Amino acid sequence: MTEVVKVHGLQKKFGKFQALKDVTFTVEPGEVVGFIGPNGAGKSTTIRTLLGIIKRDAGNVEIFGKDVWKDSLDIHKRISYVPGDVSLWGSLTGGEIIDLFLKLHGGGDKQKRDYLIKRFELDPKKKAKGYSKGNRQKVGLIAALSVDSDLYIFDEPTSGLDPLMEAIFQEEVEKIKESGKSILLSSHILSEVERLADKVVIIRQGEIVETGTLDDLRHLARSTVTLETEGDVAEMNKVNGVFDFKQTDNQATFSADNQYLNEILMEASKLGVKKFESVPPTLEDLFMRHYEG
Amino acid sequence: MKEKFSRWDILFVQYLKRDWKKIIVWVLGLGLFSAAYVPAFEEITKGQGLLGMYETLQNPAMISMVGPTPIETAADYTLGAMYAQEMVLFCGLFAMIIAVLHVISHTRKEEDLGLTELVRSFQIGRQANSLAVISETVIINVLLTLFIWGVMMSFGADTISAEGSFLFGASVGMAGVIGAGIALVMAQIMSTSSAATGSALGIIGLLYIVRAGTDVSNVGLSMINPLGWTYLTYPFTENNWSLLICALIFSIIVVTIAFALEGARDMGAGYLPEREGRERAKKSLLSVRGLFIKINKGVIIGWMIAFVVMGAAYGSIYGDMQTFLESNEMMKQMFTHSGVSIEESFTGTIMMVMTGLVSILPIAIINKLFSEESRLHLSQLYATKVTRGQLYWTSIGLAIIAGFVGILLAAGGLGGIAITAMGDSSTMNIFDFLAAGYNFLPSVLFLTGLATLALGWAPRLGRVVYVYLGYSFLLNYFGGILDLPDWFSKTAIQSWIPRMPMEDFDAPIFIAITVISIALVIIGYLGYSRRDMIEGA
Numbered sequence: 001m002t003e004v005v006k007v008h009g010l011q012k013k014f015g016k017f018q019a020l021k022d023v024t025f026t027v028e029p030g031e032v033v034g035f036i037g038p039n040g041a042g043k044s045t046t047i048r049t050l051l052g053i054i055k056r057d058a059g060n061v062e063i064f065g066k067d068v069w070k071d072s073l074d075i076h077k078r079i080s081y082v083p084g085d086v087s088l089w090g091s092l093t094g095g096e097i098i099d100l101f102l103k104l105h106g107g108g109d110k111q112k113r114d115y116l117i118k119r120f121e122l123d124p125k126k127k128a129k130g131y132s133k134g135n136r137q138k139v140g141l142i143a144a145l146s147v148d149s150d151l152y153i154f155d156e157p158t159s160g161l162d163p164l165m166e167a168i169f170q171e172e173v174e175k176i177k178e179s180g181k182s183i184l185l186s187s188h189i190l191s192e193v194e195r196l197a198d199k200v201v202i203i204r205q206g207e208i209v210e211t212g213t214l215d216d217l218r219h220l221a222r223s224t225v226t227l228e229t230e231g232d233v234a235e236m237n238k239v240n241g242v243f244d245f246k247q248t249d250n251q252a253t254f255s256a257d258n259q260y261l262n263e264i265l266m267e268a269s270k271l272g273v274k275k276f277e278s279v280p281p282t283l284e285d286l287f288m289r290h291y292e293g
Numbered sequence: 294m295k296e297k298f299s300r301w302d303i304l305f306v307q308y309l310k311r312d313w314k315k316i317i318v319w320v321l322g323l324g325l326f327s328a329a330y331v332p333a334f335e336e337i338t339k340g341q342g343l344l345g346m347y348e349t350l351q352n353p354a355m356i357s358m359v360g361p362t363p364i365e366t367a368a369d370y371t372l373g374a375m376y377a378q379e380m381v382l383f384c385g386l387f388a389m390i391i392a393v394l395h396v397i398s399h400t401r402k403e404e405d406l407g408l409t410e411l412v413r414s415f416q417i418g419r420q421a422n423s424l425a426v427i428s429e430t431v432i433i434n435v436l437l438t439l440f441i442w443g444v445m446m447s448f449g450a451d452t453i454s455a456e457g458s459f460l461f462g463a464s465v466g467m468a469g470v471i472g473a474g475i476a477l478v479m480a481q482i483m484s485t486s487s488a489a490t491g492s493a494l495g496i497i498g499l500l501y502i503v504r505a506g507t508d509v510s511n512v513g514l515s516m517i518n519p520l521g522w523t524y525l526t527y528p529f530t531e532n533n534w535s536l537l538i539c540a541l542i543f544s545i546i547v548v549t550i551a552f553a554l555e556g557a558r559d560m561g562a563g564y565l566p567e568r569e570g571r572e573r574a575k576k577s578l579l580s581v582r583g584l585f586i587k588i589n590k591g592v593i594i595g596w597m598i599a600f601v602v603m604g605a606a607y608g609s610i611y612g613d614m615q616t617f618l619e620s621n622e623m624m625k626q627m628f629t630h631s632g633v634s635i636e637e638s639f640t641g642t643i644m645m646v647m648t649g650l651v652s653i654l655p656i657a658i659i660n661k662l663f664s665e666e667s668r669l670h671l672s673q674l675y676a677t678k679v680t681r682g683q684l685y686w687t688s689i690g691l692a693i694i695a696g697f698v699g700i701l702l703a704a705g706g707l708g709g710i711a712i713t714a715m716g717d718s719s720t721m722n723i724f725d726f727l728a729a730g731y732n733f734l735p736s737v738l739f740l741t742g743l744a745t746l747a748l749g750w751a752p753r754l755g756r757v758v759y760v761y762l763g764y765s766f767l768l769n770y771f772g773g774i775l776d777l778p779d780w781f782s783k784t785a786i787q788s789w790i791p792r793m794p795m796e797d798f799d800a801p802i803f804i805a806i807t808v809i810s811i812a813l814v815i816i817g818y819l820g821y822s823r824r825d826m827i828e829g830a
């Protein structure tokens with residue numbers, strides 16, 4: 001089977017500003033792809049191109065093997081999309097808007113709608129102008145999740161949702177994933193897609209800088225470790241895989257190469273560990289590593 | 294009591310600091326618009342000009358637009374009298390509208406955005422904001438008054454006296470204060486800023502139309518109209534200062550009412566409360582057409598009512614026209630000479646004015662599509678079965694129907710009431726009125742076409758279509774008064790169209806403008822179907 005989404009050499013300019021320089025990635029059938037990048041990297045621009053909302057300047061962009069600009073209508077019948085900033089008509093209620101989206105999309109599941117409204121604890125009788133950002137986001141998500149599509153595209157879907165709702169969203173996406181659908185999930189926070197993504201595509205300043213499984217990428221990165229020991233913590237500076245070592249009294253903070261984690265732990269335990277904290281690599285760390293080479 | 298307004302002065306100073314650029318543009322722009330035409334008018338008065346102007350402005354159609362003059366014979370008409378008759382009402386209206394927009398942007402709009410809550414958490418009184426805004430607006434209008442006074446005086450023109458100039462400025466400034474008061478009340482009653490703006494402007498529109506009727510039929514009745522307390526001061530002639538006192542008392546009362554209403558309501562709420570909405574959509578909503586009707590409904594209904602009221606108000610004047618002619622020998626002769634009846638001449642002019650206003654609605658509906666686009670309302674719709682063509686053509690369809698119905702209501706309202714008012718002496722039937730109205734249909738279509746062209750190729754220019762409409766309006770308005778070169782008049786689309794029933798229907802022009810309009814719509818579509826959707830811009 002061919003790729004669900006195929007983006008090759010995509011470029012887009014806004015006036016003189018080159019928002020997308022070279023974007024290339026694929027989404028395979030049944031795959032969940034995390035599309036990660038800092039704010040302004042070009043995630044939404046890429047997604048808008050995929051949906052035919054804006055027109056690309058160069059490159060090849062296909063969904064289901066069809067051109068996203070010319071055959072957008074055929075494609076749209078089989079996809080669901082939630083924009084990053086769900087903005088609604090203030091005079092309509094959440095319930096009305098969900099019904100409208102379902103109808104205009106076609107093939108919505110009324111039961112699933114009701115189920116999701118309960119699940120996300122949305123008050124569908126309230127006029128949208130009274131909704132918080134999180135509630136607006138829920139309206140968009142419920143509408144998209146209630147239809148049966150082959151590809152789901154979510155642009156920063158959890159911004160504005162509280163952690164509880166975020167968890168519910170992830171569960172619902174997991175269900176879709178289990179039923180074999182493809183999903184493209186953008187975020188500027190790596191940890192948001194960690195749980196779901198089979199593959200991560202990282203974009204920065206309009207260019208794809210990394211593609212691979214999360215483990216592949218993790219491998220490249222270093223965790224930040226804070227360590228307090230009974231013995232002289234300065235000993236740790238000599239251990240393989242320890243970088244950027246900083247010490248205050250008996251406490252040290254350093255970056256630890258994940259490849260050498262075992263060695264580091266063994267050395268630390270010799271000194272008698274009083275406190276050990278490890279923070280997984282952030283997106284920024286991944287970038288740092290990328291540019292260090 | 295004091296607590297409610299505590300620290301209003303801090304907010305007041307803050308507003309002046311934040312708004313100083315806006316204030317300068319406001320005072321300079323409106324001030325110059327009000328005062329700087331003195332030399333131009335001086336030109337007009339040369340030779341027989343003043344006499345001609347006096348006659349022109351005796352026509353009830355003109356009076357219904359610009360207001361009356363207290364001068365009873367052409368010989369007594371002066372530059373000052375003419376300037377006041379033509380300018381006070383219009384400038385006052387502008388002052389009111391700007392004040393309304395300003396007051397609501399600092400009150401209900403900020404409340405909608407949640408800014409007020411933020412401010413209030415800094416130990417600022419519940420009503421300090423309203424007091425600060427109203428004080429700011431009053432100060433601005435005082436500045437405006439002084440500026441107009443100064444500019445007018447600086448020309449040193451004959452009959453533009455110091456007292457008259459000051460009264461002229463004060464009338465315009467007072468109009469602004471009245472507008473601010475009305476806006477402050479509506480900001481309390483309505484639950485959103487757009488509803489507050491709409492209703493405040495609606496009230497002003499209504500006052501304007503009512504005074505058009507009473508000015509022609511019985512000026513005394515215009516004296517009980519708040520708008521009347523501005524232009525009926527008759528600067529440079531009667532200098533009737535006492536009306537400004539009425540206006541001042543009225544403003545104080547209105548502002549007091551607004552404060553009382555505000556004191557008794559909850560933050561963020563209005564007096565017209567939100568009803569609980571539906572859990573499920575009605576079937577009629579579930580299509581692009583249904584959605585567009587729904588989101589344009591308020592605007593459409595509002596304007597439709599305005600069109601009927603406007604038609605009816607102008608229609609009621611017809612009954613008085615003959616009486617008016619009886620009392621005005623000069624006008625009577627003028628109409629006998631030209632071979633057209635005063636009613637026919639009036640119909641031709643007023644139809645042009647009304648269809649110009651009717652055009653606003655289709656333009657608004659077309660521009661709405663872009664504002665929906667840039668406010669990200671359509672983002673999720675793009676990824677459904679909905680095509681760009683559907684969005685575009687549904688908007689066009691709605692706009693054109695609105696134009697059709699708008700003309701029907703305006704012309705029908707005018708004709709219906711006019712025929713009743715004229716009784717047996719009526720020389721026109723309802724079809725004459727409708728024909729005179731639909732005669733201007735191409736101009737409505739043309740303006741709609743311009744809006745679609747902008748939507749397709751340069752959507753940010755959508756508002757410029759209003760500017761062009763305003764320009765055409767002023768051109769037609771002053772065109773009747775000034776002797777403009779033909780090519781210049783023709784830059785206004787309405788000037789191409791003959792004024793029925795006074796003039797004959799011109800089929801080739803009718804068809805040509807219609808075809809051009811259709812072409813504009815199609816060219817607009819070519820752009821719309823090709824361009825990037827602009828989100829959040």
Ligand SMILES: Nc1ncnc2c1ncn2[C@@H]1O[C@H](COP(=O)(O)OP(=O)(O)O)[C@@H](O)[C@H]1O
Nearest residue numbers: 014019037038039040041042043044045046828
């Ligand atoms: N319509 C537009 N006009 C001009 N610049 C734009 C437009 N849309 C996006 N940009 C710019 O393109 C860059 C990428 O934006 P975006 O795709 O929204 O980033 P992300 O979604 O990754 O945060 C940003 O610098 C943004 O300012």
Ligand SMILES: [Mg+2]
Nearest residue numbers: 043044084156
């Ligand atoms: Mg984005």
